[in-house]
Amino acid sequence: MITYKNIISGIVTVIAVTMLFSCEGNLKGVREMDMHGSSPQATGAGLNLKYTDSGRVVAALRSPKMLDFTNMEFPYREFPNGVEVEFYDKEHNKNTVTAKYAIIYDETGLIDLQGDVVLVTSDSTRLKADQLFWDQNAGWVFTDRPNTIQFSNGGSNAGQGFDSDLNFTNFRSRTNIGVQIIEEKKK
Template identity: 70%
Template sequence: MLDWRDRAYPKLIRMRLTYRNIISGIVTLTGVTMLFSCQGNLKEIRALDLQGNDPQAIAKDLNLKYTDSGRLVANLKSPKMLDFSNKDFPYREFPDGLEVEFYDEDNKKSTLTADYGIIYEKTSLIDLQGNVVLFTSDSTKLEASQLYWDQDRSWVFTDKPNKIQFPNGALNEGQGFDSNQNFGNFRSRTNIGVQIIEEKTDE
């Protein structure tokens, strides 16, 4: 004859196992839920970070030298640079202005200054604004309120008012122009000014 305890203990053991399994399952489920919740929050934080307006880096008293095969090509100076390379369309901004010195193959220097500048990395386009002044190595002087410089095509252009004084004394004031960066191929849209034309005599 079985004792009542012999019949009760298996049920008790089964009940303990069942409760243990339930508690273990709840702990596991809670842990998994927390894990996915943390991963979701991390993704949201990263998304907020990428969508924020803050730059990923700030540089002060910048002095960058660009070289090509050991030869100095350009020297960029600026009090402050904001690096937004973390954006979908990355760019670098110079809110306090910049000065750039360019050197040609004969080491002749041209200088460019502006109150504000922004460089778009994907297009190699530079947008210069506010008191833009360019002195080329042959003494050509350009003054404009805004100037775009396409580095890949070595081309400068604007649709804003501008004034250009050439080395021979010619003066051009107009609303927009396109030119290669040494002004050897210059096309003005609307302009007034003084042009110097050399007369050639037949011998």
């Protein structure tokens, strides 16, 4: 025999199940509306990040704004208002790079720096370029754009494109004009 209590219980159960399914449908819709194909998953402002390795600061990054697109098929982080990064080696020597725009591609480890890029190494070597790529995995920097380098020993180079290791000890320049200081070793 069906009682009034059974009918109410059945109606409440049907309404609860309907609400759960409709909420899941709406949740998916809300997520899709919120995450447009070109929207970042996060935005940061006034960044001052420190990267450490075994308690030692190895890098410090400052930027007014970061857009995190690591939710994309090809994940990246963008710094549309510029970036300044300081790198420290084990002897606490500091290398600094600044640029008006930067983008870091997570999968490839490639960093694209653009707009008044200036790299200053701990030995005072100073590189200026319109654009500079840094391959983090290979420890290599390169560009095909115009650049000038003032080496710590007084040498200089102005050219169209180069590639080098991070210490500028294995430096290959394409078309260039420069002054190279070569120390002669006595036997």
